[in-house]
Amino acid sequence: MTALEASFTHIVHSVEMSKYSHLVIKGIIKSGVSYEDTIQLMVKKRKSKTFFTFSLKWLGSNCWETTVDFHKTDIEKGTWDYYLLYNNEQKYRLKIEDECIFEWNRISVFNSKDVTYGYKCYITQRDSLSTVVFRPSMELIVQQREILNERIVYLSGTITGNDFVDSASGFELLIKERDSDNQYEAPLYFELEGNQICADLKINYDDILPENITNLRWDVYVRVKRNGTSYLFRIHLTDETLEKDTCVELQDDQVYQIRLYPTIKGNLSIKCTELKMKRDIVSYSIENQHVNFKGFAYFDLVKFDSPDKLERFIKVKKRNSEKEMSFPICNLEPEEASIEDDYRFSGFNVSIPLKKLTAMMENELDIYDFSICLVYRNQEKERNLGCEEYSYFVDSPLVSDLLRYRLKMVRTFLLFTPGGNLKLEAYTYSFCKMMYMKYRQARVKKSSGKDVWLIGERPDTAQDTGYHFFKFCREHYPKKDIYYVITADSPDRKNLRGLGNVITFGSLKHFKLAATAYTFIGSHDLEYILPTKAIDWPNYQEGQRVFLQHGILGRKKVNYHKKYYKYPFTVFCVSSKPEFNLVTEEMGYNSEEVKITGLSRFDQLMGKHETERSILLIPTWRDWVKEDTFIDSEYFNRYKELLNDSRLNHLLEKHDIRLDFYVHYRMQPSVHHFYEWASANTNIVEFGQSDVQELLIRNKLLITDYSSVSFDFNYMRKPVLFYHFDFDQFFKNGLLRPANKTFLGETYTDKNSLIDAIEMNIENDFKEKSAIKKKKETIFSNIDENNRERIFDAITNVNRP
Template sequence: MSSLKKRLRTILPRSMREMIVKKVTFEDLTVFNHMIVINLSLRNFYNLSSKKNVEFILSDGCYSEQLSYKIEKNSASIFLENEIFKNIQGNSTIKMKVDGKNMIVRPSEDLQNKTSFFKNDKYFNILVNGTIILEPLFSEYNFKEKAVFAEDISTSYERLEVDFKEDMTGYKLAFLYPNKIVELDNIGFNKKIVTNDFDYVTMGRASLYILKDFQMVPVEFSVSDKLLSTKSHTVDITKRTGETLLFIENHIINLSGISYQLKEDTLSLSLNSRDKRALKSLILNDTISETTISYPLYMLEGSYTADIPLDDLMDKFSRKRFSVLTAGHEEMILQPNINDIDQDSLGSREVINYNFEMMKIWFYKRKDSGLGFKVTRPRLRRQVTEIEGNELTGFVSGLENFVESKIYMIFEDRYSKEQVLLPIDNDFSIDLSLIDFIQLKSKGKTIIDIFIGIVHDSGEIVRQVKIKYEFADYKKDNYYGVFDKVDAEGNRHYFLITTTPFDNLKIETFLIPSGIPLPGDKPKKDYQTWLVGERYDTAQDNGYAFYQYLKQHTDIDAYYVIEDTAVDYEKISDDPNVLAFGSKEHYQISFKAGVLLGTHDLENLLPYKPARGFFNYEETIKVFLQHGVLGRKRVEYHKKYYDLPFDLFIVSSQPEKYNVVVKKLGYDEEEVAITGLARFDSLPRNNETKDILLMPTWRDWINTDEQFLDSQYFNYYNNLIHNERLIKILEDNNVQLNFYPHYRAQMYFNSEILNPSNNINFIELGSKKVQDLLIEHSLLITDYSSVSFDFTLMDKPVIYYHFDVRKFFRQGKLRPLHQTFIGEIARTEDELITLIQEQIHRNFKTGNIDISGIFEYQDHDNCLRIYNSVLNKLEKLDHK
């Protein structure tokens, strides 16, 4: 707040301040066929006109445009033409500027359920919180405004049956909430849709739709209102003109009191209620993971009581909520209502010693009047405040909340997980060069993560948390301090202090072997020497494809780098220009190579840190060959993440260049070349093959064995390959389904698990090139993997299995789903198997598919275009 505003707030009475402070209020919006009009009220604006000093700007962070508007006295109207909604792919802001200053926009008090609308068959919502935020919701769906008529709706416990005039085969029911869509699993048949699966339905207001092939159609009916009772909810089904509304509420049990008793490792929770229904069990629900655990209820001194292990309550230190399950044939989950309980006694906090940490625990009233439980861990403040060469200075506070424990700084090798623990004080200054990192390293080039640890006197690590750098400026290729050490063999180890995208400190380290002659500070780069690579351990993607092209068709002195422990290395090691990562030859070529070409970050190509000051790295030409076609999910290759970004970014189409790399990733137009990917040159067109390839990608939220085995990801694919209907279809048609799990999932899916049928096979990582697998199969089943583009380019069908689409794209998409998922999409196992059966019966034919929006070229000259693009970049370098 400015000093003038502070003075006015101090000097002027509230009534006068109300007369001079400018206020902008979002009142409502109006939907027209050709536009959306946002209506604002203006207060304390004087001499304001629509012809000067006012702007309304729509921006998505990468581009912006000015909007048309009209101002009359104390109101303003913003006009959003239909064309605008065709271009919106992510959240956009609408800002009002007066004389160049942003105005704060607040919602009106009665602005409820007036901010969602349909436009161009899409669903949008507006949030108002200082600015106006325009959200495109459910972009994978298309919405039809004209309703389909339902002749009748009948209900019973856990059953909803809707009768239509039209054939509903293949349709399902869906509930549209303001912020989510719940698809009900049962599929329609003839003129009827019946469902009794309400597992994902939640409390709130929703509209009833039918759904097929991502087309959402509202349902309208004229019979009397209905009441549906499920295990968890009552659903009041109400008719409206053009739609059917669903008012969904939890089953409630009113509590008159609660009490609890803490024992050594158990909490006994007692519930008092005048409700006469018999109760069977208490349900503990984690509000983050949504996992539930049930405990038997028994009567103790007139109260229903359950014994809950303290470990369950403290698990993940997340909030918990409670419900109870009734006894009987038609079980109901009842949500406690604690409005009648004295809140002062309910909210008292208790401090307990749990695993040597002084935790606060308490029960509380949730916003829905339910019973919740919260635990807070003691705060551990820590930060590095200064980095000077090899020295870290910072502080840690909060040790007093830990029992019989001391503070350590923990250094952990990211790959081996080996650790070095260094005792520190609350205020510390550490000389990193005095720590034996050389013995800690698992390999020559590795990463050491830095943590603050609270260690009990017994040696148990009570808390281990990362530590941030106060002045972090994250780039993939920068560093804040550097030092080096020489080991007993004369190898020189470099240690660079860097940060992660979340500003957490880490040490990146590499070595220069003793036998490697070092060039001068700035070795001259040879632009006829090109170094190519992919990930450290592969030679089967765009990198190796382009390397082979260079060797066969050009006079470029090209080299390919890969770890000598990789499976692919054995297949290509006879080539004298294939370099083992970290070998003497690799160092020599890295020092002089003028052009670096990789499918991932150039860390995978160089044995040292790709950063300024290391062997004249800044003078190299850096080319991003790509791993796949961009557009489905957000990637970490934004130009802002590099001190020295890529000089040339390879793409496959105009939309990928302009809508993704230029608009979303920040590259200039001349830095992006539309060539197609190198591996596309090896793809045959319209080849006749047989058999099915199942090849899903990974889920970045899975980090442990336990998470994997408990995940949807494992269960869905494990269930699929053991599905008896699928096995019978494959056996009856003599078709093989070959499962090639992502490299991070290979250890969980193997030939022992995948042994349900002779027609389902496991493909081990590295046993075949991905390119060969794509060529050898007739049908690809994947989820979000970009290998589907290769398959589509070969004019072969793809089926996408999207059982977790919303979670996968929780961080947003770079392009709408329909632009990049070319093929049929299944949400359930039954849908997927039906689509597989249909593809087998039609002999794996795709039909005529327009792929011009994905591939600018459909030929075998992609490598030639990449080569010429690099030469053009070098030619411009010569003219500088």
């Protein structure tokens, strides 16, 4: 304690609260303070730099008074602490010695920025004065509810627990549409009985619904009038059946439901939404060459109390294909799930013949996704089939089976996706390969004695970190048994010409090498380079599993956490110390398993390359965008508007610049929609047409949203522009690192600002800004051409058992 602090003692001897206006505080300073000193009351928001000051009125020798008028401040929700501020430098918490000076359970209200707040003063554990500011509410106890004339909801009950009822001159119901200025008044009939309101509420849904029905939400308030001022109170209630009892169905192009509901905080609101399907799988199996699902599915708030109420079927879709099959299901009473009586026929028990699915098979590996479809009032809704509670593993199937189909063997595995949905992976191979895997694998492994490495990316690609590391190994260590795995029909096979040791995915040689290999190296999940799942390959389980990565971690959360693998990576390559810390501290790997090497593909970026007067646009995919709604999505329309923008196309033509629009592989089925919007200066590059790295090298400016290829541009000291029009939705599950430490470039949320930045970069001759250069140490520990050598050393220095 300083000498000044010791001498600056004070007592608060009066706190007075006006119900609708202000707080008056009186006190005495028991120390020699000069009137020339400046002393003020400071009200500071806890854990914030926000504060307000109020002048002291001196009533006599060392006696002071001050008034905090909440109406005239921007004090907002939170906890606020009181201080005496001495000469604008030192502050001292306002102390309360006698807790009897004030009735501490009193609550008052005020308006700030058209929002009503409540506040309550209290004494902290250290005898200091504080105030908590909150959104006030009235408690509604509903005693009766019904729907009148199909669209009018009537509620009757009592509103209690509020100190402001007795002095109010009027009450109204106010309904405010969220994210809009629209608001509506509704009648609130009341009768005062002591400190409570006997209330009747009537809400006509037709009064608030727009002409074109869509998903909307409204919040319901009681508007209390007193002395010419209106205050808004939320209505708080606890009512488990409110939604069901007030739900009305609306038939438009599709079926909507509008109803009252309590929010997460228990406040009364209204929502209008499309039908919501609830579903769950309670058991699954593969038996007798059938995949079996038992569960339930129904529309929330739609009665399913008779077996003929809904039509339902299971849909099986072959991934990356238009092929699908449907299987009708019976409406049963669930045996193993606790279901409300309103939904008692929502159960199902379906058995799908695997041989029917094999009719869709075309490749060595095919993936099938399951969904359930419900038909109600001529409207069909579809949702992925899955479990609400599940344990996700990348490399550990739930169940598996083996069947013969047209002289071939089909190995099927049922797995969860990261989101808990169910998928079936089917590997097709010859009887000879099956026999090899079953009987000869163990003997070959024991007698081999070779140090075989298998390298790959996705089964059909050779252009990322796997390809670049394999190319390095073949050029520098040609005598080592190192092989690359890729499908027979991959367009990227041309990149591997002349390197040798290229193995066709699913071939007999692939089976033989997978049985003898000890080291498995990949840019993605390592099962991509195995002929079947990891559970079929003991040497993979016992061997060295090296994750090269295909980008730098720090943005969207990924599924490479150690806990998601039965056989996790034994070597995890990263590019910097911050990324090393992220993997060891957040993803479960120990420091011996994580190596700071850099990405193998970066080495190729450092040489002297010819660039062209061109700009590269690479969007990444949105998991929530579906093929059948693609052209209605914000994602499609944002990029369509950008490609079709007259100012951008004028800039390209004026400066003789080409725009390369590289289509994400998940966008392939919908790429034709972009051609009609492309100008003469726009080149649409479909997936597989050009090597991504060649595009990165030859272009002068990169525009992306969230793609990790931005790091390649940073590595080459070239400018990057980020188009973040849906940032919050894309990162709704959080960022791995702060945005300013992972997006090294300028960020824009609207098209016009982005085009302004494109023009500035053209005029600046595409030079990287110096501020970006200083941030690179958080992304790259090394910027050189030795990443592949460091990876090779990291692999060879790991001790084999």
